[in-house]
Amino acid sequence: MEKLLSAQERLLKSKRSRLGGEFRGKFFVILCAVIMISAAIAITIFLGTKGLQSFTKNGVSILEFLTSTKWNPTDKANPAYGVLPFIFGSFAVTFLAALIAAPLGIGGAIFMTEIAPSWGRKVLQPIVELLVGIPSVVYGFIGLTVLVPFIRENVGGLGFSLLSGMIVLAIMILPTITTIATDAMSSLPNHLREGSYALGATRWQTIRKVLVPAALPSLLTAIILGMARAFGEALAVQMVIGNVRDLPNSILDASATLTTIITLNMGHTTYGSVENNTLWSMGLILLIMSFAFILLIRYLSSRRKLR
Amino acid sequence: MVTALKERTTMDVTAPSHHNDRLESILSVNNLQIFYGEKRAVNGISMEIEKNSVTALIGPSGCGKSTFLRSINRMNDLIPGSYAKGEIIYEGLNILAEDINVTALRKEIGMVFQKPNPFPKSIYENITHALKFAGIKKKSKLDEIVEESLRNAALWDEVKDRLHSSAYSLSGGQQQRLCIARTIAMKPNVILLDEPASALDPISNAKVEDLIVDLKKDYSIVIVTHNMQQASRISDKTAFFLNGDLIEYDRTEKIFTNPSVEKTEEYISGRFG
Amino acid sequence: MNSRTADRIATGVFIAIAIIITAILAGLFFYIFVNGFKYISFDFLTTPSSNVRAGGGIRDQLFNSFYILFITMLITVPIGVGGGIYMAEYAKPGKVTDFIRTCIEVLSSLPSIVIGMFGLLVFVNTTGWGYTILGGALALTVFNLPTIVRTTEDAIRAVPRDLKEASLALGITHWHTIKTVILPAAFPSILTGAILAAGRVFGEAAALLFTAGLSTPRLDYANWNPFSDQSPLNIFRPAETLAVHIWSVNTQGLIPDVEAVSSGSAAVLVISVLIFNLAARWIGSMIHKRITATK
Numbered sequence: 107m108e109k110l111l112s113a114q115e116r117l118l119k120s121k122r123s124r125l126g127g128e129f130r131g132k133f134f135v136i137l138c139a140v141i142m143i144s145a146a147i148a149i150t151i152f153l154g155t156k157g158l159q160s161f162t163k164n165g166v167s168i169l170e171f172l173t174s175t176k177w178n179p180t181d182k183a184n185p186a187y188g189v190l191p192f193i194f195g196s197f198a199v200t201f202l203a204a205l206i207a208a209p210l211g212i213g214g215a216i217f218m219t220e221i222a223p224s225w226g227r228k229v230l231q232p233i234v235e236l237l238v239g240i241p242s243v244v245y246g247f248i249g250l251t252v253l254v255p256f257i258r259e260n261v262g263g264l265g266f267s268l269l270s271g272m273i274v275l276a277i278m279i280l281p282t283i284t285t286i287a288t289d290a291m292s293s294l295p296n297h298l299r300e301g302s303y304a305l306g307a308t309r310w311q312t313i314r315k316v317l318v319p320a321a322l323p324s325l326l327t328a329i330i331l332g333m334a335r336a337f338g339e340a341l342a343v344q345m346v347i348g349n350v351r352d353l354p355n356s357i358l359d360a361s362a363t364l365t366t367i368i369t370l371n372m373g374h375t376t377y378g379s380v381e382n383n384t385l386w387s388m389g390l391i392l393l394i395m396s397f398a399f400i401l402l403i404r405y406l407s408s409r410r411k412l413r
Numbered sequence: 414m415v416t417a418l419k420e421r422t423t424m425d426v427t428a429p430s431h432h433n434d435r436l437e438s439i440l441s442v443n444n445l446q447i448f449y450g451e452k453r454a455v456n457g458i459s460m461e462i463e464k465n466s467v468t469a470l471i472g473p474s475g476c477g478k479s480t481f482l483r484s485i486n487r488m489n490d491l492i493p494g495s496y497a498k499g500e501i502i503y504e505g506l507n508i509l510a511e512d513i514n515v516t517a518l519r520k521e522i523g524m525v526f527q528k529p530n531p532f533p534k535s536i537y538e539n540i541t542h543a544l545k546f547a548g549i550k551k552k553s554k555l556d557e558i559v560e561e562s563l564r565n566a567a568l569w570d571e572v573k574d575r576l577h578s579s580a581y582s583l584s585g586g587q588q589q590r591l592c593i594a595r596t597i598a599m600k601p602n603v604i605l606l607d608e609p610a611s612a613l614d615p616i617s618n619a620k621v622e623d624l625i626v627d628l629k630k631d632y633s634i635v636i637v638t639h640n641m642q643q644a645s646r647i648s649d650k651t652a653f654f655l656n657g658d659l660i661e662y663d664r665t666e667k668i669f670t671n672p673s674v675e676k677t678e679e680y681i682s683g684r685f686g
Numbered sequence: 687m688n689s690r691t692a693d694r695i696a697t698g699v700f701i702a703i704a705i706i707i708t709a710i711l712a713g714l715f716f717y718i719f720v721n722g723f724k725y726i727s728f729d730f731l732t733t734p735s736s737n738v739r740a741g742g743g744i745r746d747q748l749f750n751s752f753y754i755l756f757i758t759m760l761i762t763v764p765i766g767v768g769g770g771i772y773m774a775e776y777a778k779p780g781k782v783t784d785f786i787r788t789c790i791e792v793l794s795s796l797p798s799i800v801i802g803m804f805g806l807l808v809f810v811n812t813t814g815w816g817y818t819i820l821g822g823a824l825a826l827t828v829f830n831l832p833t834i835v836r837t838t839e840d841a842i843r844a845v846p847r848d849l850k851e852a853s854l855a856l857g858i859t860h861w862h863t864i865k866t867v868i869l870p871a872a873f874p875s876i877l878t879g880a881i882l883a884a885g886r887v888f889g890e891a892a893a894l895l896f897t898a899g900l901s902t903p904r905l906d907y908a909n910w911n912p913f914s915d916q917s918p919l920n921i922f923r924p925a926e927t928l929a930v931h932i933w934s935v936n937t938q939g940l941i942p943d944v945e946a947v948s949s950g951s952a953a954v955l956v957i958s959v960l961i962f963n964l965a966a967r968w969i970g971s972m973i974h975k976r977i978t979a980t981k
Contacts, residue, residue: 116521214707236715400788
């Protein structure tokens with residue numbers, strides 16, 4: 107009537123206990139992890155080899171590709187494959203967008219955490235979340251129908267310009283920067299504030315001399331993440347930037363970025379042609395840049411841990 | 414195990430399941446050392462834990478008593494970097510060994526925690542959750558075990574009309590008795606209690622203490638407690654731990670009236686800890 | 687300038703920034719809804735789009751958007767939740783786990799156009815499928831997977847430890863504990879995160895341009911045979927989604943009523959995303975209440 111099985115039979119691991127649901131479950135979740143690893147590796151390998159083809163197979167010079175400003179792949183006699191204008195365009199809109207979005211985003215974060223911590227967050231947080239929710243094509247569409255004509259009529263130029271691109275991108279990355287900056291500011295220990303106020307500092311002095319320096323690595327992370335998003339954004343920029351192959355002379359000139367050229371030409375170039383392959387090489391630059399942003403963010407977070 | 418569980422409800426629940434009057438040990442601890450990474454939390458202790466009795470582990474915080482308790486049903490496995498040396502013999506097997514089926518072990522050596530931790534399910538499901546996993550599916554059998562274990566945990570009269578309400582609707586003391594009921598429903602041989610009454614009000618505390626004394630006839634109980642009065646009220650033997658060492662282990666009466674080691678005397682008279 | 691004045695000016699600037707952010711959102715929403723609602727009608731939602739003439743609707747695009755979203759979630763949720771469980775419950779600190787984290791980080795920081803290119807290379811060209819719903823859904827899976835994994839991992843880590851210990855101490859296996867105790871407790875957060883992710887997937891266009899394509903074959907909604915070319919359910923047909931439609935009519939379209947079609951589509955798109963957001967909050971708090979409620 108008591109335990110019918112011996113202690114060995116009850117308590118030692120057996121084949122049955124090893125191959126039960128526990129095993130199947132563990133197998134399933136490990137499989138999921140393997141899928142994620144394979145996806146990341148596959149993307150790197152596929153886009154890496156495909157992106158190098160224009161140099162290895164088609165004999166395009168890497169140096170020319172990266173440093174020439176002449177882009178004319180369809181010229182049969184004398185094709186030119188310089189993508190510097192697009193690289194420049196990508197970096198230009200990214201930095202310009204960050205230049206607008208960073209002060210606004212960090213300012214918004216400070217408003218939520220320091221100026222009006224009780225109700226400011228309740229009001230601004232949902233607003234920021236709603237901004238995140240607006241799809242990028244909608245930003246592009248509004249940029250195209252509102253911003254471009256507005257700039258054409260009030261500022262000058264065609265309207266399709268670096269300026270339009272940077273404004274659209276700035277609004278798109280504003281929520282990213284605001285959210286992360288808010289988290290950074292609100293996770294600062296309260297004794298920093300109390301200590302500063304106790305010394306008779308005003309709120310602005312506290313923010314400028316104590317809080318912002320303390321949160322600086324996280325605030326930089328916020329800006330870098332925003333820039334990473336801006337650098338990779340394709341459709342919204344493509345709709346407003348004008349997509350010309352020349353280097354812009356002013357902020358009101360039309361321009362192009364790596365993503366906009368890919369968006370525009372991938373669909374109607376022949377797969378495997380030199381021009382098509384150079385588009386894949388531009389994709390590889392985007393991939394490498396997104397790795398670079400990851401490294402930069404890791405560097406910043408290691409500095410944050412050191413503090 | 415499954416057959417054993419199925420059979421056991423036919424037993425007379427009021428009669429002790431172990432008829433041995435002679436004090437026989439259920440767990441033998443030999444030179445047990447427990448490490449958290451580099452740090453040693455328990456420094457080679459040896460003791461016999463007796464069947465059908467209440468063994469209290471006392472000592473100041475951080476003395477290793479909870480660590481020791483959690484090693485008896487291998488809950489320490491959950492803490493990354495922790496490992497144990499030495500042995501704890503149960504039913505002739507070293508339960509610290511690699512080839513022990515930890516899940517099966519925990520069915521026989523149950524544990525009740527400091528903070529009541531019922532599942533966010535109904536009172537009824539809290540008890541049937543593990544039973545169903547152990548293979549008992551029949552509704553009538555489940556009903557029977559639920560009632561039996563709630564009665565044994567002195568909770569039945571308070572909850573019999575609302576078995577399907579959320580366990581969170583119970584008071585802290587009731588929740589803790591539910592956790593005990595859920596553990597004894599598995600009919601373990603040993604019940605480990607980690608300061609089970611410390612989070613409770615005095616009345617609930619008294620109820621849980623009565624319950625523990627009551628359970629002794631069917632189970633071997635090891636309890637960690639901070640509360641010296643509690644140890645002296647409910648336990649048969651008491652072990653005093655300090656800095657990972659077992660300082661003294663004897664009959665509770667002896668420990669509290671005439672301890673042999675000075676440190677024990679100092680601790681129980683409240684001079685430190 | 688004394689410090690009091692500086693403080694007052696700074697406060698003014700911060701308030702101005704808050705007002706600017708609010709004004710941006712208000713302006714966008716005002717524009718989207720005021721312009722969009724004019725064009726949304728039952729007809730607009732139920733007629734197929736036209737490539738050349740005015741008066742086209744968005745019936746197929748709307749269906750395609752939801753259908754691709756559905757297929758994407760069907761693939762992403764099991765893998766993502768499984769991956770999240772692995773990270774929260776099985777991964778041991780060490781090199782392998784660090785590597786998996788790096789992979790997740792890489793996937794989540796890839797620009798969606800790059801994911802679209804990967805999709806084009808693998809799910810369109812290598813497989814020989816051409817532009818398909820399945821290819822689009824797989825590209826969106828790459829895009830969506832990191833979000834679901836993180837949501838799940840965070841949700842599981844937020845489950846109180848004592849619940850897990852309680853279950854394990856009763857002799858229940860780790861996997862059964864995950865299935866019956868941890869996942870149910872984490873479910874509201876996972877669901878909320880999944881719906882928010884769905885909103886993001888719904889509005890995504892760049893990853894779909896080269897995977898699901900810019901066109902939709904003539905669909906017969908009475909045809910439910912998923913292997914028929916005209917069936918809306920066929921996952922091996924090209925499918926232009928609503929977000930892609932907004933882009934394509936604006937940049938390559940010939941229709942005269944571009945503005946009307948895209949305003950209407952944008953409003954429908956934003957409303958859909960809003961509904962996803964509200965649903966996520968509402969369902970999350972509902973379930974939370976039901977689980978913790980004392981009857």
